Every structure is written in structure tokens, then in C-alpha cells.
Amino acid sequence: MVRLSIANLCMSYWDRYVYRQMTKGRRRIWKGELTGWVEPKPPKNWSYTEHRPWSTSEQDKNIPGKRNRKVFVEPIKQWWLFPGDFVEIMAGKDKGKRGTVRTIVKERNWCYVEGLNCTYRYEQMIPDMPPMLIKTEIPLLVTEHVKLLDPSDDEPVGMEWRYNDEGEHVRVSLRTGQIIPLPHGFYRLEDGVNPNTYVEQKKRH
Secondary structure, eight states, X not given: OEEOOHHHHTSOHHHHHHHHHHTTTXXXXXXXXXXXXXXXXXXXXXXXXXXXXXXXXXXXXXXXXXXXXXXXXXXXXXXXXXXXXXXXXXXXXXXXOEEEEEEEETTTTEEEETTOSEEEEEEOOSTTSOOEEEXXXXXXXXXXXXXXXXXXTOOEEOEEEEEOTTXXXXXXXXXXXXXXXXXXXXXXXXXXXXXXXXXXXXXXX
């Protein structure tokens, strides 16, 4: 008999789905007569990329039995950057350039900015044909490499979370006190759904 832990029972449907994807191909463990079979745990050294754990490319990088290098990341307690934010790059070859955040990887404190901080390589896709130039976006550290723009002067600025007069949680510029609008990505859940777009269905009688 498989014994489900309290933690597994308390997971949301999406957390359970991600859990199953990260433990796919990993065997249950027999812990004796008292405990029985125990479900496998997601590997601690999971190699995170811009793709999510349920994607094929991510699964290929984390096949059972493969040992990935452990990466130590200091978690951000409260995220302030989201897909759709317009930011300025503060370091690297594209320093000073601005772009839109395409995706974030919270497990690594990463963000990808559309069309910026890229590497280029030639790859032979078809025999006897000229090689193709492949463009790849490289992740940027949210804590060091990007900053939001102050809406009052369009300059990069630090921010903090505050509550406004209506009790809403808003991002505020540390320099001018201006509210920095939240992008569409703030409202999008991990499964890619935006609750604000839900349409109530009529009940069938």
C-alpha cells in the first residue's frame, strides 16, 4: 500500500502535477512493514532552466540517475519582477539597453529579457547547406542585473512593496514614491492561467 504524506494531500492540483513530473521515472522506496511504500521525492539538485519541469527539454536535462551540479541560490522572499515588466539592464554587454521581461525562473533568481543578453552560434542544420545562425537568450540575475523604470522620469530605480490608501499591495519607487504599475505577468498563475480572464459559465439545469 502506498502511504501519502500530509504534505502531498495538502498540495494544490498544480503542485501535485509538478510533483509527478519531477518524480517521473523514479521508483518508490520500501521502508518496511510499518511504513510501506514511500513515494519518491523530487531531486534536490534539479537543473532548472527557462523551461518548466513538465516540459520535454527540462525532463531531458534531469533524467533519473543523472547527477547535476548542486547550485546554491538565496531565495527572494517577495518577488518584485514579473513577465511583462519593462526593465533596464545594469551589467554585461547589453548594459544600458532596455527590454521586456519574457519569463522568470524563481528557483534560480533569473529573468530573460526579450532579444537582449544573447549569445550567437552557427549550427549545421542541413547537410550541404550553409550553417544557420542560432540566437539564444542568456538569463540575467534579478537581484543584480536588471532594474525597473520609474514612471515619472523613465530612469532605473529600486523599489519596495507598500500598501496604498485602498489597501492594495503596490510597488513604489524608492526615489520618487511613484507607483510602478504591475504587468500582466503578475496576475498569471504558475499554470499560465490569468484568473482575471475567467468567464463564469451558466449553470445547467
